[in-house]
Amino acid sequence: MADPSSYRPSPGQIPDSPGVYKFRDEHRRVIYVGKAKNLRQRVANYFQDLANLHPRTRSMVTTAASVEWTVVSTEVEALQLEYTWIKEFDPRFNVKYRDDKSYPYLAVTLNEEFPRVQVMRGAKKKGVRYFGPYGHAWAIRETVDLMLRVFPVRTCSAGVFKNAARTGRPCLLGYIDKCSAPCVGRVTPEEHRELAEDFCDFMAGRTGTYIRRLEKDMTQAAEEMEYERAARLRDDAGALRRAMEKSAVVLADATDADLIAVAEDELEAALQIFHVRGGRVRGQRGWVTDKVEAVDTSGLVEHALQQLYGEERGDAVPKEVLVPALPEDTEAVSQWLAERRGSQVSLRIPQRGDKKDLMATVQRNAQQALGLHKTKRASDLTTRSRALEEIAEALGLDAAPLRIECYDISHLQGDDVVASMVVFEDGLARKSEYRRFQIKGFEGQDDVRSMHEVIGRRFKRYLQEKERTGEWEQTPPVSGEAPHPAQGSPAPADETDPREDDGRPKRFAYPPQLVVVDGGQPQVAAAKRALDELGIDDIAVCGLAKRLEEVWLPDDDDPVVLPRSSEGLYLLQRVRDEAHRFAITYQRAKRAKRIRTSPLDDVAGLGETRKQALIKHFGSVKKLRQATIEEICEVPGIGRRTAESVAVALASAAPAAPAVNTATGEIMEEDDGGTS
Numbered sequence: 001m002a003d004p005s006s007y008r009p010s011p012g013q014i015p016d017s018p019g020v021y022k023f024r025d026e027h028r029r030v031i032y033v034g035k036a037k038n039l040r041q042r043v044a045n046y047f048q049d050l051a052n053l054h055p056r057t058r059s060m061v062t063t064a065a066s067v068e069w070t071v072v073s074t075e076v077e078a079l080q081l082e083y084t085w086i087k088e089f090d091p092r093f094n095v096k097y098r099d100d101k102s103y104p105y106l107a108v109t110l111n112e113e114f115p116r117v118q119v120m121r122g123a124k125k126k127g128v129r130y131f132g133p134y135g136h137a138w139a140i141r142e143t144v145d146l147m148l149r150v151f152p153v154r155t156c157s158a159g160v161f162k163n164a165a166r167t168g169r170p171c172l173l174g175y176i177d178k179c180s181a182p183c184v185g186r187v188t189p190e191e192h193r194e195l196a197e198d199f200c201d202f203m204a205g206r207t208g209t210y211i212r213r214l215e216k217d218m219t220q221a222a223e224e225m226e227y228e229r230a231a232r233l234r235d236d237a238g239a240l241r242r243a244m245e246k247s248a249v250v251l252a253d254a255t256d257a258d259l260i261a262v263a264e265d266e267l268e269a270a271l272q273i274f275h276v277r278g279g280r281v282r283g284q285r286g287w288v289t290d291k292v293e294a295v296d297t298s299g300l301v302e303h304a305l306q307q308l309y310g311e312e313r314g315d316a317v318p319k320e321v322l323v324p325a326l327p328e329d330t331e332a333v334s335q336w337l338a339e340r341r342g343s344q345v346s347l348r349i350p351q352r353g354d355k356k357d358l359m360a361t362v363q364r365n366a367q368q369a370l371g372l373h374k375t376k377r378a379s380d381l382t383t384r385s386r387a388l389e390e391i392a393e394a395l396g397l398d399a400a401p402l403r404i405e406c407y408d409i410s411h412l413q414g415d416d417v418v419a420s421m422v423v424f425e426d427g428l429a430r431k432s433e434y435r436r437f438q439i440k441g442f443e444g445q446d447d448v449r450s451m452h453e454v455i456g457r458r459f460k461r462y463l464q465e466k467e468r469t470g471e472w473e474q475t476p477p478v479s480g481e482a483p484h485p486a487q488g489s490p491a492p493a494d495e496t497d498p499r500e501d502d503g504r505p506k507r508f509a510y511p512p513q514l515v516v517v518d519g520g521q522p523q524v525a526a527a528k529r530a531l532d533e534l535g536i537d538d539i540a541v542c543g544l545a546k547r548l549e550e551v552w553l554p555d556d557d558d559p560v561v562l563p564r565s566s567e568g569l570y571l572l573q574r575v576r577d578e579a580h581r582f583a584i585t586y587q588r589a590k591r592a593k594r595i596r597t598s599p600l601d602d603v604a605g606l607g608e609t610r611k612q613a614l615i616k617h618f619g620s621v622k623k624l625r626q627a628t629i630e631e632i633c634e635v636p637g638i639g640r641r642t643a644e645s646v647a648v649a650l651a652s653a654a655p656a657a658p659a660v661n662t663a664t665g666e667i668m669e670e671d672d673g674g675t676s
Helices: 039-045 055-063 075-089 137-147 158-167 189-203 208-223 227-245 297-309 330-341 353-379 381-395 447-467 521-533 567-595 608-618 621-626 629-633 640-652
Strands: 019-024 030-036 066-071 105-108 117-120 129-131 257-264 268-277 280-290 320-322 346-348 403-412 415-425 435-438 481-483 514-518 540-545 550-552
Touching: 019 039, 019 075, 030 039, 030 055, 030 075, 039 066, 075 297, 075 330, 105 137, 105 189, 117 137, 129 189, 137 189, 189 208, 208 227, 257 297, 257 353, 268 297, 268 353, 280 297, 280 353, 297 330, 330 346, 381 567, 403 447, 403 567, 415 447, 415 567, 435 447, 435 567, 447 514, 447 521, 514 521, 514 567, 521 540, 540 567, 608 621, 621 640, 629 640
Parallel strands: 257 320, 320 346, 403 514, 514 540
Antiparallel strands: 019 030, 019 066, 105 117, 105 129, 257 268, 268 280, 403 415, 415 435, 435 481, 540 550
C-alpha cells in the first residue's frame, strides 16, 4: 500500500487550467483517468487526509504510485480526451459499463456498391447505417420481411450474390419480388442504392411520406381499373403499417430522443436506454457496472453519455437526450454532444407529460435489470462455491461456512429497538429460518449492548436444544423473541408449539459456521464476548462495516480487506444488506403499530373481533365515544356489561392530538380509525 504523500506534486507544479489527469501504479499501468475544470483544485483533493476520502478513492490513491496530467484549452476537449484515454487504457478504478447481452442491430451496408440489409452484432463499422438495438434477432427479421415488399433491397451474402451474378439466375427472393435482383441487372446500382436509402429513411421515422405515396398510387390504379396493381399497393401499405405497429407510439410529437435511466445501490449500477425515433421506441439496451470509483448518479450519467456517443456522429446522436440527473458540467457535455451531432442537442431532465411518464418506464426497466443481474449472480452454483471458499480463506476458517447467520440492530432515535437474524445456507437465503428480536434488557440506544444481548439469547437457545439431543421438549421462549415467517413462506410454529414434537430439530438447533454482524470492531467484540460467556468457541465471528466495506475479526486491530471484485465480499454484503432490510421492516411495523393504538385496547375482555365490529358499526372511535350505552348494546355480540366497560374506557381516555406516523408523515386521525 503506497503512501500518497510519496508522489504528491507540489501545488505550484499543477496548473489551474482545464485538463485530464492519470494515476499510475508502481508498474506504470494507468489505474484511473479523470478530467477537471481546474486541475490544481481537483488533483489536490486526492491528497488530503486518507480518513476524509471515500473508501474507493482511498483505495485508488494508495494503489497509485504517480500522477500526471495533460492541459487542454477547453472543458469539451477535456471530456473528449478523458473518453479516449479510458477507452485506450481501460483503467481498473474507472466506471466501465458492460453490455448484459450482445444486442443485435438492423444494419444497411451503404459502404458497398450494392447495399445489403442484415442483422449485425458487435462493434459498429464505418459506412454502415444502424437501427436498433433490438431485443431479439427474430424481431429484426420479421420487420425486414415486411419491409422487403416495398423496399426490395438485397439481403444475401457476398457469396450468394456472386454466384447469382455468375449463373445469371437470382435467388428465391428475386423470384417472389422481395429482392430487386441487382445481381442479374434488373436494376442499376443507382436504382438499388436509392431503394436502400428509402429503406433507411423509413426506418429512421420518416414513414408518412411513403404510406401516403402508396395510398395515392393505389387510388390512381383503381381509377384506371388496374385492380391487381391496386391490390398489390394496398398490401404494401398494410405491410408498412404492420412494421410500424411493432413499435408503438410513445411520444405524440414525433420526437427523436434517447431516454437514459439509472438504478443503483452502493455496489453496482444498471443503466437502461430507450431509443425513440419519430415518436416510437426503435431500440432498447442495458448495461451494468461495478461502482469501482466514488461516483454519484450524475457521474454515472456522464460516463454513460461518453460510452453511448463517443463513437457516434450525425443522426446517431439524437436531438434530445433525457436523463435522471444532469452531469456536473452540463454545458460542456451538451457542447460535446452538439459537436458530434453537428447541431444543437438538448440535454435535460423531463419534468412533466409523456416524456416524464416514459422516463418512469425506463427507470422500472433499470430496476428490474439490476435485480435480475443480482439474482443471476447469486444463483450461480459455481460463483456461490467460490464465494464461500474466498470467505473461508480470508477469515482463516477450516472449511467453507455452509451456514451463515447475520445480525443487525435497528431503531429510531433509541425507540422501538429491534434486531434481526437472517440465515444463508450454501450461499442462498433460507427465509424460513429468519428470526427477529425485541431488545428488552435495557432502555435507550446502545447498538453494542444490543448485539451482545441478541447473540447471547440466540445461542442460549442453541445450547438448550443441544442438551436435549433427540428429545426436543417444550421450553419457555426466551423473552422478546418473536417468530416471524418470511413473506411467501409458511408461517413457522412458535418455539413452544407442541406440533414440533415430531423429532424434527427446532429453529435454534442448527449452529452456524460463521456469525456476521452489521458493524465494526465494537459490535464484533460484543458478539465474541457473548459467545465466550456461553463457552462456545467453535463458531467464527466477523463484522462488515458498511461505510468502508471492511471485514473485522475479533481481537484484530486491522480489518481484512477483500478485493473489490471478490465474490466472497459480494456474498457478505448481500447477507448484511438482507439483515438490515429485515430489521428495518420489523422496526417500522412495530413503530406503526404503536402509533395506531386505540382506547379500546384497555377494555378487559374485548377481543379483536368485537373491536372491529364496534368500529364498523359506528365508523370511528370518535363517534363511538358519543354513543349511549343502549346504542352500543345494539352491536351484535356486545352485552350491557361490555358496553358499560367500553363507555367508561372511552370517557376516561381524553381525545389526544392526532398522532403522526413518522415513517410516512401521515396524520392518524380517529375518524380514519380502526384498531390494532
